[in-house]
Amino acid sequence: MPAVQMAGVTKTYRGKGGTPHKALDGLDMTVDTGGVHGLLGPNGSGKTTSIRALLGLVRIDAGEMQLLDRPVPAGLTGVIGDVGALVETPLFFPGFSGRRNLRLLAETAGVPRDRVEECLELVDLRERADDRFTGYSLGMKQRLGIAAALLKAPRLLILDEPSNGLDPAGIRDVRELIRRLGSDGRTTVLVSSHLLAEIQQVCDSVTILARGRRVASGPVASVLSRAGTGDVRVGVPDPAAAAAVLGAAGFTVSPAPDGQVLVHGAPAPGEITRVLAEHGHYVEELVRVTPDLESAFLAITGGQA
Amino acid sequence: MSAVTEQPTSAPGPTSARRGGSLFRAELHRFTARRFIQALLGLAVLGWLAAVVIGLLQFGEPTDADYATARERMAEVIAGEEAWRADCAVEAEAVGRPVDEFCGPPLDASTWRVEDFLDTAPFDLASAAGPGAIGFAAAAAVLAFLVGATWIGAEWSTRNIVALLFWVPDRLRVIGTKIGVLVLAALGIGVAAQVAWLAMGWLLRTLVGTDSALPAGFWGELLAAQARGVLLAVLVALIGFGLANLVRNTGAALGIGFVYFAVVETALRIYDPVLERWLLSINAVALVLPGGVPVIDYSVLTTGPEGPPTYLVTNLQGGLVVGAFAAVILGAGVWLFVRRDLQ
Numbered sequence: 001m002p003a004v005q006m007a008g009v010t011k012t013y014r015g016k017g018g019t020p021h022k023a024l025d026g027l028d029m030t031v032d033t034g035g036v037h038g039l040l041g042p043n044g045s046g047k048t049t050s051i052r053a054l055l056g057l058v059r060i061d062a063g064e065m066q067l068l069d070r071p072v073p074a075g076l077t078g079v080i081g082d083v084g085a086l087v088e089t090p091l092f093f094p095g096f097s098g099r100r101n102l103r104l105l106a107e108t109a110g111v112p113r114d115r116v117e118e119c120l121e122l123v124d125l126r127e128r129a130d131d132r133f134t135g136y137s138l139g140m141k142q143r144l145g146i147a148a149a150l151l152k153a154p155r156l157l158i159l160d161e162p163s164n165g166l167d168p169a170g171i172r173d174v175r176e177l178i179r180r181l182g183s184d185g186r187t188t189v190l191v192s193s194h195l196l197a198e199i200q201q202v203c204d205s206v207t208i209l210a211r212g213r214r215v216a217s218g219p220v221a222s223v224l225s226r227a228g229t230g231d232v233r234v235g236v237p238d239p240a241a242a243a244a245v246l247g248a249a250g251f252t253v254s255p256a257p258d259g260q261v262l263v264h265g266a267p268a269p270g271e272i273t274r275v276l277a278e279h280g281h282y283v284e285e286l287v288r289v290t291p292d293l294e295s296a297f298l299a300i301t302g303g304q305a
Numbered sequence: 306m307s308a309v310t311e312q313p314t315s316a317p318g319p320t321s322a323r324r325g326g327s328l329f330r331a332e333l334h335r336f337t338a339r340r341f342i343q344a345l346l347g348l349a350v351l352g353w354l355a356a357v358v359i360g361l362l363q364f365g366e367p368t369d370a371d372y373a374t375a376r377e378r379m380a381e382v383i384a385g386e387e388a389w390r391a392d393c394a395v396e397a398e399a400v401g402r403p404v405d406e407f408c409g410p411p412l413d414a415s416t417w418r419v420e421d422f423l424d425t426a427p428f429d430l431a432s433a434a435g436p437g438a439i440g441f442a443a444a445a446a447v448l449a450f451l452v453g454a455t456w457i458g459a460e461w462s463t464r465n466i467v468a469l470l471f472w473v474p475d476r477l478r479v480i481g482t483k484i485g486v487l488v489l490a491a492l493g494i495g496v497a498a499q500v501a502w503l504a505m506g507w508l509l510r511t512l513v514g515t516d517s518a519l520p521a522g523f524w525g526e527l528l529a530a531q532a533r534g535v536l537l538a539v540l541v542a543l544i545g546f547g548l549a550n551l552v553r554n555t556g557a558a559l560g561i562g563f564v565y566f567a568v569v570e571t572a573l574r575i576y577d578p579v580l581e582r583w584l585l586s587i588n589a590v591a592l593v594l595p596g597g598v599p600v601i602d603y604s605v606l607t608t609g610p611e612g613p614p615t616y617l618v619t620n621l622q623g624g625l626v627v628g629a630f631a632a633v634i635l636g637a638g639v640w641l642f643v644r645r646d647l648q
Contacts, residue, residue, distance in 0.1 A: 013646075056474045057467065057647040076474040084471075091468035093459075095340050104338075107331035108472045148468070 001069050003156050003188035004031035004054065009063030011049055011212075023049040024060070025212035031190055031205075036182035038199035038220070039192035040297060041209035047192040048088060050209070051160050055085055068156055081109065084154035086162060090145025094134035098125055098144045101133055102151060111151050119147040124173070138165030146174065157181060159191045163198060171198075178202045196297055208300055216300045223300075232266045235259075235285030236276065245279045246272065260285070328473055332486045341455050346494075349448055353501050357508060364428040364513040375422035382422075383414045428514030430506050434527045435595060437502050442534025442593045445498035446541040449491045450562065453545030456487055458555025467647050476643045484546065484635070491542035495535030502531075526595055533593045533620060540624075540631045541589070547634035550642060578603040582616050585630055592623030 011024040024046045031037040039047050052058040054065055056073040065072045070079040092101040102116045120126040123143040128136070136144065142165050149157055162178070163171045179202050181187045193199055199206055200220060207217040216223050233256050236242040243253045243261045251272065256262035263272055273283050336342065367375075390408055397407035405411070420426050460466040466479065473479050510516065549558035566586060573580045581587055582600045591598040597619040601612075 052647075055471060057470065059644075059646060073474070080472065080474050087467075087471075091464045093335075093339075093463055093465055096338065100338065104331055104335050105468070105472060107334060108328055108469065110327070149471075152472075 001033055002030050002066070003033045003068055004029065004037075004190060005064075005066040006030075006050065006054070007064045009050070009053060009065060010061045011046075011053060011058060012061055023212055024053070024063075027063070027209070027212060028214050029207050029217065031188060031207075033188050034182070034185065035204035036178055036189040036191060036202050038203035038206040039190060039209065040194075040196065040199050040206055041192075043194065044211075045209040046212040047209055048160055049212075051085070051087055051158055051190075051192060054158070055083075055087065057087075081152055082155040083158065084149035084152050084156070085158040085160075086142075086145040086149045087158070087160045089164075090141050090148065092133045092141075092144065092148075095132060097130045097132055098136065098140075098147075099129035101144070102129075102148055105148055106151055109152060115151055115153070119150045122150060122177070123147045139167055139170040142166055142174075143170070146177070155187060157187055157189045159189065161193055162191060163193065163195060175202050208297060210300075230265045230267065231289040232263045232269050232272060233285075233287045233289055234261045234263055234272060234276075234283060236261065236281050236283060238281065242276055242281045245276060245281060249275045251275075262289070328478065328482045329485060332482050333489075336456065336486050336490060339456070339459065341459065342452055345448060345451055345455075349444070349494075349498075352444070353505065357505050360428065360505065360509045361513055364509055365425045366427055366513065367423050367425050371423055371425060372419065374424075375419050378422045379417060379419055383412070383417070386412050428506075428509040429517070430510045430514060431517065431519050431523060433509075434506060434523070435530060437506060438499060438527060438530045438534055439590075439593050441498045441502040442495070442531070442537055445495050445534065445538040446589065448498075449494050449538040449542035450545035451559070452490060452494065453487055453542035453547075454549040454558040454562075455555045456490075456549075457483060457546050458549035458553070458558060461549070461553035462555070470647070477639070480550075480639050480642050484543070484639075487542055487546050488539055491539040492535060494542075495538030498538070499531040499534055530593055530595050533624070536624060537589055537592050537627065540627045543631040543635050544627075547631065547636075547638045550638035551634065582618050582622075583626060585627065587618055588623040588626035590623070591618035592620055592627055594620075596620075597623065 006027055006029040009024050009027045010022070013021045013023055015021045023044075027046060027050060029039075029050065039050065041047050049058060053060050054067060054072060056076045059073075067076070067079050068082055070076075072079070092098075093104075096104070099116065099120065102119065103113060105111075106113065106116050117126065120129050123146050125140060125143055125147060128140060133141065133144065142162065146159070146162060149159065159178070162174050166174060175198065178189055178191060182189045182202070182204065191199075191202065203220055205217070205219050206223055208215050208223065234242065234246075235258075239255065239259050239261050243255070246253050246261065246263060251266065252264040254262045254264065266272055269286055269288065273286065276283055390412060393408035394404045397404045400407070420429070457466075460469075460483070469479055470476065545558060545562070548561055549555050552558055552561065570584050570586055573584060579602065587598060587600060597617050599615040599617050602614050602616055
């Protein structure tokens with residue numbers, strides 16, 4: 001059972017002067033149960049609109065959506081108890097303490113007070129829980145938002161840009177928390193981010209959006225390999241001579257860092273080894289260049305990030 | 306969060322079994338915890354205390370000398386009135402018009418009360434109860450408007466209402482619960498205001514008032530006016546809530562309210578005097594005032610002694626018109642809240 005399914009979802013906003021803007025353009029997305037799924041895309045690609053649509057905050061024009069096998073928004077009331085969400089900035093009463101804000105939310109859903117304390121502990125806010133929300137740093141606000149999302153002990157946790165405003169230590173802790181939740185065998189985490197490194201570090205699978213459409217999806221490793229260039233980095237004692245040999249044999253080459261030779265678009269690395277050996281150049285190192293997510297993302301979206 | 310990996314998991318423990326949630330109870334807690342609302346209610350209590358003190362200072366038992374001065378003053382006024390009428394009668398004869406028609410009915414000094422000419426008069430519950438109830442109803446209505454506007458306005462300012470939808474996605478239920486809490490609060494404010502007036506009246510009557518017998522039907526009429534005052538507080542609270550919900554901001558709602566009363570009603574009166582009978586302010590007063598409010602129809606030109614005709618805005622019309630204002634404003638806000646995209 002997928003935790004999240006979106007099929008052909010379209011959403012058009014009316015901008016100033018009535019100009020239509022297609023935020024989602026037939027978006028398809030599937031998030032399998034368990035693990036951490038990333039939602040990646042440049043600003044305006046439809047990440048937050050997708051999340052808002054799933055949570056019933058935005059009415060879609062066309063398409064179908066499901067959360068934990070329930071159609072939404074029609075069945076949202078039945079499934080919301082299993083879904084925790086933090087969308088953009090945490091929304092709390094500034095004059096209330098963190099604890100009071102959480103207790104009010106908990107009371108709404110009948111979550112016991114013990115759980116409030118557990119969640120405050122979980123995000124390391126217990127000592128500052130009686131401070132007013134307005135006095136919290138950005139990072140503390142974000143952590144309280146995550147605590148609120150966790151109150152229901154959700155089966156599906158949706159986090160929109162969860163690292164916003166956090167210091168490096170806070171970012172590391174949030175990523176650890178996400179990874180831990182995603183691997184507990186119970187929780188599915190859907191995390192949107194514009195931080196490519198974050199997605200690469202914490203996600204098992206990813207959906208990449210551009211202009212309201214899905215442009216790639218699947219396990220992170222698979223998406224990376226799909227965007228692979230076929231480049232191979234070759235280490236030899238005499239890079240200049242080796243480059244000349246490979247160039248004469250029809251390979252496209254260029255210098256690589258550390259005195260190595262970069263062979264572009266090599267379909268069979270073994271062929272490189274053979275050509276060089278025939279000319280007395282013995283390979284010390286041969287590595288297929290794996291693109292990072294940033295490169296893959298830029299390649300897939302055509303550099304519109 | 307450095308110790309995050311040593312913390313409990315996201316799943317609730319055995320003691321964390323979920324009980325049935327109560328949105329109404331949570332909203333009630335949220336309402337009572339709001340500092341601005343607490344401050345408004347606190348100011349209202351202070352205002353009541355100030356009114357009691359002023360009343361105690363203003364009213365008192367007059368001395369014989371006070372009565373003598375008052376009788377003198379009343380006699381002077383009666384003499385002045387009679388002299389004016391004598392002059393007027395001469396003028397009426399000169400123009401050939403009946404005196405009563407030209408100068409009005411003759412003065413009936415027997416109905417005048419010396420107490421009305423006292424600088425320090427005893428508090429008279431019989432005459433003050435009605436106006437006091439109306440004054441307290443007006444104060445309660447203003448307070449209820451502010452509370453209604455800030456109750457939902459702050460939710461929009463903090464966007465907390467959006468966060469609430471992550472827990473209760475049924476928008477109609479969310480807004481309906483908030484309205485329910487507000488109605489309860491406005492009822493409380495209206496009733497408390499009228500109880501406060503009764504308490505103040507009792508205090509003034511006991512300490513600085515006259516203990517003359519209350520007229521027949523006094524309590525019936527007073528309680529009816531007070532009940533209508535409570536209804537006004539509820540309806541006005543809903544109008545404040547509806548406006549702030551429409552514009553998603555407390556300050557803007559108050560601004561709209563001010564512009565409506567200061568500009569729109571004045572403009573409508575000038576545009577067509579007949580419209581006055583349908584204005585919110587007139588109907589709000591008519592709802593509470595015993596017998597309603599007669600509105601002079603200045604659109605009808607007359608030269609006779611009977612003057613222009615009057616239109617009586619009854620209690621019932623007042624209630625229906627204020628209720629219609631509340632229903633339209635509230636309904637539009639609720640409809641938009643249920644339908645629109647939330648950012």
